Amino acid sequence: xxxxxxxxxxxxxxxxxxxxxxxxxxxxxxxxxxxxxxxxxxxxxxxxxxxxxxxxxxxxxxxxxxxxxxxxxxxxxxxxxxxxxxxxxxxxxxxxxxxxxxxxxxxxxxxxxxxxxxxxxxxxxxxxxxxxxxxxxxxxxxxxxxxxxxxxxxxxxxxxxxxxxxxxxxxxxxxxxxxxxxxxxxxxxxxxxxxxxxxxxxxxxxxxxxxxxxxxxxxxxxxxxxxxxxxxxxxxxxxxxxxxxxxxxxxxxxxxxxxxxxxxxxxxxxxxxxxxxxxxxxxxxxxxxxxxxxxxxxxxxxxxxxxxxxxxxxxxxxxxxxxxxxxxxxxxxxxxxxxxxxxxxxxxxxxxxxxxxxxxxxxxxxxxxxxxxxxxxxxxxxxxxxxxxxxxxxxxxxxxxxxxxxxxxxxx
Numbered sequence: 001x002x003x004x005x006x007x008x009x010x011x012x013x014x015x016x017x018x019x020x021x022x023x024x025x026x027x028x029x030x031x032x033x034x035x036x037x038x039x040x041x042x043x044x045x046x047x048x049x050x051x052x053x054x055x056x057x058x059x060x061x062x063x064x065x066x067x068x069x070x071x072x073x074x075x076x077x078x079x080x081x082x083x084x085x086x087x088x089x090x091x092x093x094x095x096x097x098x099x100x101x102x103x104x105x106x107x108x109x110x111x112x113x114x115x116x117x118x119x120x121x122x123x124x125x126x127x128x129x130x131x132x133x134x135x136x137x138x139x140x141x142x143x144x145x146x147x148x149x150x151x152x153x154x155x156x157x158x159x160x161x162x163x164x165x166x167x168x169x170x171x172x173x174x175x176x177x178x179x180x181x182x183x184x185x186x187x188x189x190x191x192x193x194x195x196x197x198x199x200x201x202x203x204x205x206x207x208x209x210x211x212x213x214x215x216x217x218x219x220x221x222x223x224x225x226x227x228x229x230x231x232x233x234x235x236x237x238x239x240x241x242x243x244x245x246x247x248x249x250x251x252x253x254x255x256x257x258x259x260x261x262x263x264x265x266x267x268x269x270x271x272x273x274x275x276x277x278x279x280x281x282x283x284x285x286x287x288x289x290x291x292x293x294x295x296x297x298x299x300x301x302x303x304x305x306x307x308x309x310x311x312x313x314x315x316x317x318x319x320x321x322x323x324x325x326x327x328x329x330x331x332x333x334x335x336x337x338x339x340x341x342x343x344x345x346x347x348x349x350x351x352x353x354x355x356x357x358x359x360x361x362x363x364x365x366x367x368x369x370x371x372x373x374x375x376x377x378x379x380x381x382x383x384x385x386x387x388x389x390x391x392x393x394x395x396x397x398x399x400x401x402x403x404x405x406x407x408x409x410x411x412x
Contacts, residue, residue, distance in 0.1 A: 039078075039341075040077075040078040040079060040080045041071070041077060041078070041079050041080070041105050041106070041335065041341050042079075042080045042082065042103050042104050042105050042106075043068070043079060043080070043081050043082065043104065043105065043106045043107070043108055043331070044082040044083075044097060044100035044101065044103065044104035044106075044107050044108070045064065045081070045082070045083055045084075045107065045108035045109070045110070046083070046084045046085070046086035046092070046093050046096050046097060046110045046115070046119065047060055047061055047083055047084070047085060047086065047110065047111075048060075048085075048086055048087065048088040048110055048111050048112075048115065049085040049086075049087070050085060050087040050088060051087050051088025051089060052088045052215075052216075052240045052241070052242060053088045053110075053111045053112055053115070053240070053241070054088060055241050055269040055270070055271035056111045056134070056241075056268065056269050056320050057111075059269065059270070059318040059319070059320035059321050059324075060110075060111060060134075060320050060321075060323075060324050061083070061324075062305070062308075062309060062321050062324070063320060063321040063322065063323060063324020063325045063326075063327075063328075064081065064083075064108065064324040064325075064327070064328065065081070065308075066301060066304050066305060066308065066321070066324075066325050066328070067324055067325045067326075067327060067328020067329065067331075067332075068081050068328060069304065069308075070297075070300075070301075070304070070325065070328055070329065070332065071328055071331065071332040071335075074332060075332055075335070075336055077332075077335070082100050082103065082104065084096035084097075084099075084100070086110050086115060088111075088112075088115065090114055090115055090117075090118035091118070093110055093115050093118040093119050093122075094118050094119070094121060094122055097119055097122040097123075098122055101122055101123075101126045101128060104128055105128070105129075105341040105343070105346075106128065106129050106130075106131065106331055106335075106341070106346065107119060107122070107123045107128050107129070107130045107131075108130075108131055108132065108324075108327050108328075108331070109130065109131070109132025109133065109134065109135060109327070110132075110134070111134040111320070112134060112135070112265070113135050113136060113137035113140075113187075113188045114186070114188075116132045116134065116135040116151075117135075117137070117140045117144075119132070120132070120140065120144070120146065120148075120149040123148045123149060124144070124146065124147065124148050124149060127148060127343055128148060128343055129148055129150070129331075129334070129343055129346045129347055129350060130148050130149045130150065131150050131152055131327050131330050131331050131334075131350075132149070132150070132151055132152065132153065132327065133151075133152055133153040133288055133323035133324060133326060133327050133359075134153065134288065134320065134323055135151045135153050136153065136154065136155050136156050136158075136159055136188065136192065136238075136264070137155070137156065137187065137188040137191055137192075138155045138156050138157065138191060138369060139187060139191055141365075141367040141368050141369045142367060145367075146367050146368045147347070148343075148347060148368075149368045150330070150350050150364050150368040151368055151369060151370060152326055152327055152330045152355070152357065152359070152362075152370065153288050153323065153326075153359070153370070154286070154288055154359070154370070154375050154376075154377030155369060155370065156188070156191050156192045156194075156195040157195055157199075157372065158370075158375050158376070158377040159192060159195065159196075159264060159286045159377050160192075160195035160196050160198070160199035160200070161199060161376075161377065162286055162376065162377035162378065162379050162391060163196060163199070163200065163236065163262060163286070163379070164199055164200060164203050165376075165379075165391050165392065166262075166284065166379045166390060166391040166402060167200075167205075167234070167260075169390070169391060169393075169401070169402050170402065170404055174404075176233035176234050176259045176260060176405075177204070177205055177206050177233065178205075178206050178208045178230070178231050178232055178233040178234065179196070179200055179205050179206065179207050179208065179209075179232070179233075179234045179236065180207075180208060180209040180210070180211075180227045180230060180232030180234065180235050180236070180258070181193045181196055181197065181207065181209065181210040181211075181236050181237065182211060182213060182220075182223055182227075182235065182236070182237035182239070182247070183210060183211065183212045183213070183237070184212070184213060184214070184215050184237070184238060184239060184240075184243070185212050185213065185214050185215065186215065188238065189212075189238055192238050192264070193210060193236075196236050197210065205234070208230045208231065208232060209226060209227055209230040209232055211223050211226060211227075215239075215240060215243060216240075216242075216243065217243065217246075218246065219250075220246065220247050220250050220251075221250060221254060224250060224251055224254045224256045225254070227256060227258070228254070228256045232258055233258055233259045233260065234258060234259065234260045234262075235258040235260070235261045235262070236262050236264075237262075237263055237264070237266070238263075238264045238265055238266075239263055239265065239266040240265065240266060241265070241266050241268070241269055241271055241272065243266060244263045244265075244266020244267060244272070245266065245271075245272065245275045245276060245280075247263070247266075248261075248276055248279055248280055248283070249276070249279070252279055252409050255409060257406060257407075257408045257409050258406065259404065259405035259406060260284070260404060260405065260406060261282070261283045261284065261406065262283070262284040262285065262286065262379070263283055263284075263285060264285060264286045264287075265285075265287075266285075267280070267283045267284070267285035267382065268285050268287040268319050268320065269318065269319075269320070270318050272382065273382060273385050278412055279409075279412070280382055281382050281383065281384075281412070282381060282382060282383070282403055282406045282407075283381070283382050284379050284380065284381045284382075284390060284402075285319070285379070285380050285381075285382075285387065286377050286378070286379050286380075287319035287320065287323065287380065287387075288319070288322070288323045288326075288359055288377070288378075289319055289321075289322025289323050289325075289326065289358055289359050289378065290319055290322070290378045290379070290380035290387055290388070290389045290398075291316040291317055291319075291322075291380075291386070291387060291388070291389065291396075291398040292378075292380075292388055292389025292394050292396040292397075292398040292399030292400075293322070293358060293359070293378060293389060293394060293396070294394050294395065294396050296329075296356045296357055296358055296359075296360065296361065297325075297329060297356070297357065297358050298322075298358045301317075301321075301322070301325050301358055302317065305317050305321065314386075315386070316386040316387060316398055318387075319380065319387060322358050322359065323359070325357075325358055326357040326358050326359045329355065329356070329357040329358065330350075330355045330357060333349075333353065333355050333356070334346050334349040334350050334353060334355075335349070337349040337352075337353050350364055350368075351364060351366065359375065359378075360374070360375045360376060361374065362374040362375050376392055378391065378392065379391040381400065381402060381403060383400060383403060386398070388400035390402045
């Protein structure tokens with residue numbers, strides 16, 4: 001198990017990025033003006049450096065590290081970031097956060113609804129503000145009586161609306177209508193499938209197939225055959241990265257090529273392209289942040305990323321970086337509005353403020369959900385080895401019209 005503490009100091013490369021400072025300026029006093037600002041804020045988090053979600057670890061860490069630098073520079077506030085490897089295992093998330101909770105002013109979530117809800121259980125029991133991205137499931141907010149957990153991330157209902165919006169960019173006379181849903185046997189899998197079925201069904205699409213599978217399955221040939229026979233044109237699922245990669249490989253082997261594929265989470269990481277190359281091209285994802293987004297500090301984050309980590313010519317920042325950076329923006333703005341890191345004061349700020357981050361402008365409902373309708377979940381599409389924003393339309397060179405329909409395998 002990796003066990004390390006990162007203590008960041010102010011980054012000189014952030015001083016000139018005025019866009020960053022503009023994202024966090026809220027009314028009222030700032031920590032810069034507080035006599036208590038010399039005390040470091042301690043943030044605890046876990047990262048899935050092993051297991052099913054390990055492909056997201058590096059991107060998450062980069063987003064969180066840039067976010068820490070953003071808080072330090074914007075608010076002149078020292079931050080201590082405590083990080084542990086959770087091995088993509090909810091029980092390890094809980095064990096690690098319990099060990100760190102005594103030192104933590106704020107907790108940041110890991111990746112996926114399963115790991116985030118595990119972390120939230122510690123925050124709720126300890127009374128520590130918990131801010132998370134990479135967490136689309138809505139049910140825990142409604143069922144667990146959350147008081148300390150805040151999801152700075154699009155939810156299942158937002159993903160479903162984004163899918164409808166993406167489809168509506170296709171001319172009506174060319175638009176597909178037959179939807180197939182591959183549903184993983186999980187609480188979020190069921191919730192997201194329900195959201196897709198309800199939203200797209202109400203919009204006039206035909207749900208011609210909805211089949212369940214087990215996470216970690218190695219043979220998807222039956223679902224592929226069923227989908228082909230049902231004339232599925234739009235294929236939707238929320239697989240893990242390893243499962244999604246296997247699905248595409250077997251779809252290619254079986255010659256099944258829908259007109260549009262949207263794999264939420266599986267197609268998020270760079271490992272998707274590394275594993276599949278051109279076979280993974282055209283697939284869409286809904287990762288919370290995509291490179292073509294603009295405003296609310298996106299330009300400053302991009303400059304800071306290039307200065308710190310570098311980018312090859314034509315290379316884009318990966319999606320999980322924006323999600324992590326957005327968590328830090330919310331945290332910094334909440335602590336600034338509170339005037340201290342006192343848990344109750346930060347909790348009150350999270351409940352009452354409106355936040356401007358790289359994923360959008362939003363507030364929270366009482367149960368920690370982002371207020372319904374305020375976030376537009378962006379959809380990205382793999383093209384030429386990068387993830388371009390396909391929906392909503394933005395005025396950015398890293399945005400592109402949806403490439404549709406997907407070419408048959410024999411034409412690639």
